Amino acid sequence: MPLLEVRDLRVEIAQRQATVHALDGVSLTVNSGETVGLVGESGSGKTMTGMAVMGLLPKGGSITTGEILLNGRDLAKCSEKEMQAVRGMEVGMVFQDPMTALNPTMTIGRQVAEPLRRHLEISKAAARDRVVELLSLVGMPRPKEQAREYPHQLSGGLRQRVVIAIALACNPKLLIADEPTTALDVTIQAQILDLLDHLRVQLQLGVILITHDMGIVAGRADRVEVMYAGRIVEEAPTEDLFFEPRHPYAEALLASLPDLESDRSRGLFAIGGLPPDLSHPPANCRFAERCMYTRDECKSTDPHLSELGGGRSVACLFPRAANRLAEIRVRPSREELLVDSSAVDHSADRTAGALLDAVGVAKEFKVSSRIQLRRRAAVTLKAVSGVSLMVMPGETLGLVGESGCGKTTLGRMLAGLEVPSDGTIRFQGEEVSGSSGNRMRRLRRDLQMMFQDPYASLDPRMRVGSIIEEPMRLQHVGSHTERQARVRQLMGEVGLSLALIDRYPHEFSGGQRQRIGLARALSLNPKLLVADEPVSALDVSIRSQVINLMCQLQETHGLTYVVISHDLSVVRYMADRVAVMYLGKIVEIGPTASLYARPAHPYTDGLLKSIPVPDPMVARTRREASVTGELPSAINPPSGCRFRTRCPRAASLCAEVEPVLRDFGGGQAAACHFPLQPSVLEGQPQVPVGDG
Known part of the structure; x- marks a missing residue:
C-alpha cells in the first residue's frame, strides 16, 4: 500500500x-x-x-x-x-520562504522544540536535548549555540535547515x-x-x-x-x-x-x-x-x-x-526573435576603451555587535574589498557568487546608488564615486539599475504608466505628451499591452512586474544597466521570455549590462565575461566560454559543479555538494586567502599570504596559490602536498 x-x-x-x-x-x-x-x-x-x-x-x-x-x-x-x-x-512541511515561516520573536531552539512539546509531551530538558540532536541531524554548525539565536541572525541556508529540523522533529x-x-x-x-x-x-x-x-x-x-x-x-x-x-x-x-x-x-x-x-x-x-x-x-x-x-x-x-x-531548443521564441548576437563585432567597442572603470573599490558598513549583555560596540562589515574591473561598451559582464559575497553592493556602487568607502569608479572617464547633486542627476541618465524584487521596487500607489514616466519627469525630459508617447513605446518594447497602462503593480504577475521594472530602467535611454537577479524568482517559461527580451533590447539600444545572478546557467547564456566574487573580492574573471570550460580557481570550479543539470544521468553523478560549509563572516574574514576555510587544496601558505590575480591567458585571471590550471608564467600549477 x-x-x-x-x-x-x-x-x-x-x-x-x-x-x-x-x-x-x-x-x-x-x-x-x-x-x-x-x-x-x-x-x-x-x-x-x-x-x-x-x-x-x-x-x-x-x-x-x-x-x-x-x-x-x-x-x-x-x-x-x-x-x-x-x-x-x-506529515511535515518545508515552506518556501524560511524567513516568513519562522517566528522572528522566538529563538531557534524554542521553535524546534515547539512541536516536540505539543505532540510528544516531553519535558523541557528532554526537548532541549532533542533540539540539539535535530539541529545536528540537519548539519547545523555549533547546534547548542545556534539554538539560542534568532532567525534574522542566520543565513538563508541555515534558516532552511531549521525549517527542515522543525518538519522532522516528530519523525x-x-x-x-x-x-x-x-x-x-x-x-x-x-x-x-x-x-x-x-x-x-x-x-x-x-x-x-x-x-x-x-x-x-x-x-x-x-x-x-x-x-x-x-x-x-x-x-x-x-x-x-x-x-x-x-x-x-x-x-x-x-x-x-x-x-x-x-x-x-x-x-x-x-x-x-x-x-x-x-x-x-x-x-x-x-x-x-x-x-x-x-x-x-x-x-x-x-x-x-x-x-x-x-x-x-x-x-x-x-x-x-x-x-x-x-x-x-534552438528555435527562437515565437513572439520574440533575436538578432544573431554572434554576428555582433565587439572588437571595435574594446578598442574604444572601458565604458566603466572601477579601481580598488571598497565598501564598509558600521554595524552594532552585542559583546556584553548591556553594551554594544560598532564593528565594520567589509562588504567589498579592493575590487578592480572594467566594463566594455556593448558587453554583458556577469557577477556571480554566493549571497553575502558583495555582488549587490558592488552593483549598487557601479550604478551610483552607493558611495565607495575607498577607490574610484569612472564612467566614460568621469568619476562617479564622488558625484552629487546636478552632476549625479546627469550621470543617472546613463546609469540605471534593475532591482532584484520588482514588487518592492515599484511604488504600489502609482499606476504603471506613471511609474515608467517618473524618471523622465524628474530629469525634465520632453513634454508631457512626448513622455506619454515614450511610455507607450516602452510598454510595447517590453511586451506589455497598452490596456494595462492604468493598472497598479499588485495587479501584475512576477514576470510582468519584471518587465515594468525593465521599461522604467530604459526610459532615459541609459548606456549601462545593472540588473540584480533579474530572473531569480521566475518560472522557467517566464524566465526565458525576460532573458530573450533583455538580449533583444541590448541589440536594439546598444545597451551594456552588468548582470548579477546566482544562476550560473543564466549567466553562461547572457554574459560575454564573468567575474566570480567571494567574500568581497574577485577571485576569478575572464571570458565566459574559457572560464566555464577551464576554471582556474577552486571556488569557481565548485560553483560550476553545483549547477543543477536537467539530465538525470549527469545529475546523479553529482550527488555531493562541491562547496561545503558556510560563508565566513565579512566582519572578520579569514586571513590570507578568504576561501581557504572551505577549500580542499588549502595549505599553510593560504593562511599567511593573500593571493593576487594572476594571468591565465585569453583575458582570464584568478587569485589562487594552487590553481586548477597553469598560469601564463608557470609551466604547471602548484599542488600542496602533505600540508593542511
Missing part, C-alpha cells in the same frame, strides 16, 4: 466575484523512501496540492471531491482538530518540500538537497518535492508529476520524462531551460501566452492556446490522463511519439 494516495482531488476557492477551481481531478501516489517531483509554472496547482494534504487551504478554500489517503486514512474527511494531530506527527513519514531552494545559491542549494536525500534514505521518508526548477528534479526525484492549470498532464519515471517527454507542455518546459550548452546566438525557447483563468477554466484542452501542435480536436475535446505503460500517463489527445527537444 502506498504511503500517500491522492485520488481525484478537487479544490475550489470561493472569492467575492468568482470561484477558482484550483485543483481539478489530481491523483498521485508517494511510497516510503521515494521522492516524487511536482513541477509546473506558478499557478499550476503544485503548492495547492501540498497545502491540501496538510489541511492548510487558504481562506475560502475547500475540498469538494476526492480522497487523500495517508496510510489508508482519508485526511480529506478529518476535522481541523484531527489535522492538528496529523501535522508534524505524520513524520511524509515530507512536503515546497520550493525548498528557490532563493538559495547553487552551493547552499546543493547542500540542502543532499541533506533531504540523506534524510529520506536514513528515515525512509516519502518526499514530495515541489519546484519549478527542472534541473533539481532531474537529479533528486524518482518520479515526476507535471502540473498545468490545476491538473496533472504527465506522470513518468524521471529518466523517461527528461529523455522523451510525451506531453507538449512537459516538452516545452524542458526546452525553456538555459543550460551550459545553450547556443548564445539563438533566443531561448519560451512558451507563448499565459495559463487559463481557473475561475472560468476552458472545456477543451487547457494547454491548447499555448501549444505549438494544436489541432481542431484540441479546441473541442478535454483530454484526461491515459496510461501509456511503463509507469507513465499523459493527458493529451496527440502525445509526442518522439523526442524533439534538440530541435525546439
Whole structure:
C-alpha cells in the first residue's frame, strides 16, 4: 500500500466575484523512501496540492471531491482538530520562504522544540536535548549555540535547515518540500538537497518535492508529476520524462531551460501566452492556446490522463511519439526573435576603451555587535574589498557568487546608488564615486539599475504608466505628451499591452512586474544597466521570455549590462565575461566560454559543479555538494586567502599570504596559490602536498 494516495482531488476557492477551481481531478501516489517531483509554472496547482494534504487551504478554500489517503486514512474527511494531530506527527512541511515561516520573536531552539512539546509531551530538558540532536541531524554548525539565536541572525541556508529540523522533529513519514531552494545559491542549494536525500534514505521518508526548477528534479526525484492549470498532464519515471517527454507542455518546459550548452546566438525557447483563468477554466484542452501542435480536436475535446505503460500517463489527445527537444531548443521564441548576437563585432567597442572603470573599490558598513549583555560596540562589515574591473561598451559582464559575497553592493556602487568607502569608479572617464547633486542627476541618465524584487521596487500607489514616466519627469525630459508617447513605446518594447497602462503593480504577475521594472530602467535611454537577479524568482517559461527580451533590447539600444545572478546557467547564456566574487573580492574573471570550460580557481570550479543539470544521468553523478560549509563572516574574514576555510587544496601558505590575480591567458585571471590550471608564467600549477 502506498504511503500517500491522492485520488481525484478537487479544490475550489470561493472569492467575492468568482470561484477558482484550483485543483481539478489530481491523483498521485508517494511510497516510503521515494521522492516524487511536482513541477509546473506558478499557478499550476503544485503548492495547492501540498497545502491540501496538510489541511492548510487558504481562506475560502475547500475540498469538494476526492480522497487523500495517508496510510489508508482519508485526511480529506478529518476535522481541523484531527489535522492538528496529523501535522508534524505524520506529515511535515518545508515552506518556501524560511524567513516568513519562522517566528522572528522566538529563538531557534524554542521553535524546534515547539512541536516536540505539543505532540510528544516531553519535558523541557528532554526537548532541549532533542533540539540539539535535530539541529545536528540537519548539519547545523555549533547546534547548542545556534539554538539560542534568532532567525534574522542566520543565513538563508541555515534558516532552511531549521525549517527542515522543525518538519522532522516528530519523525513524520511524509515530507512536503515546497520550493525548498528557490532563493538559495547553487552551493547552499546543493547542500540542502543532499541533506533531504540523506534524510529520506536514513528515515525512509516519502518526499514530495515541489519546484519549478527542472534541473533539481532531474537529479533528486524518482518520479515526476507535471502540473498545468490545476491538473496533472504527465506522470513518468524521471529518466523517461527528461529523455522523451510525451506531453507538449512537459516538452516545452524542458526546452525553456538555459543550460551550459545553450547556443548564445539563438533566443531561448519560451512558451507563448499565459495559463487559463481557473475561475472560468476552458472545456477543451487547457494547454491548447499555448501549444505549438494544436489541432481542431484540441479546441473541442478535454483530454484526461491515459496510461501509456511503463509507469507513465499523459493527458493529451496527440502525445509526442518522439523526442524533439534538440530541435525546439534552438528555435527562437515565437513572439520574440533575436538578432544573431554572434554576428555582433565587439572588437571595435574594446578598442574604444572601458565604458566603466572601477579601481580598488571598497565598501564598509558600521554595524552594532552585542559583546556584553548591556553594551554594544560598532564593528565594520567589509562588504567589498579592493575590487578592480572594467566594463566594455556593448558587453554583458556577469557577477556571480554566493549571497553575502558583495555582488549587490558592488552593483549598487557601479550604478551610483552607493558611495565607495575607498577607490574610484569612472564612467566614460568621469568619476562617479564622488558625484552629487546636478552632476549625479546627469550621470543617472546613463546609469540605471534593475532591482532584484520588482514588487518592492515599484511604488504600489502609482499606476504603471506613471511609474515608467517618473524618471523622465524628474530629469525634465520632453513634454508631457512626448513622455506619454515614450511610455507607450516602452510598454510595447517590453511586451506589455497598452490596456494595462492604468493598472497598479499588485495587479501584475512576477514576470510582468519584471518587465515594468525593465521599461522604467530604459526610459532615459541609459548606456549601462545593472540588473540584480533579474530572473531569480521566475518560472522557467517566464524566465526565458525576460532573458530573450533583455538580449533583444541590448541589440536594439546598444545597451551594456552588468548582470548579477546566482544562476550560473543564466549567466553562461547572457554574459560575454564573468567575474566570480567571494567574500568581497574577485577571485576569478575572464571570458565566459574559457572560464566555464577551464576554471582556474577552486571556488569557481565548485560553483560550476553545483549547477543543477536537467539530465538525470549527469545529475546523479553529482550527488555531493562541491562547496561545503558556510560563508565566513565579512566582519572578520579569514586571513590570507578568504576561501581557504572551505577549500580542499588549502595549505599553510593560504593562511599567511593573500593571493593576487594572476594571468591565465585569453583575458582570464584568478587569485589562487594552487590553481586548477597553469598560469601564463608557470609551466604547471602548484599542488600542496602533505600540508593542511
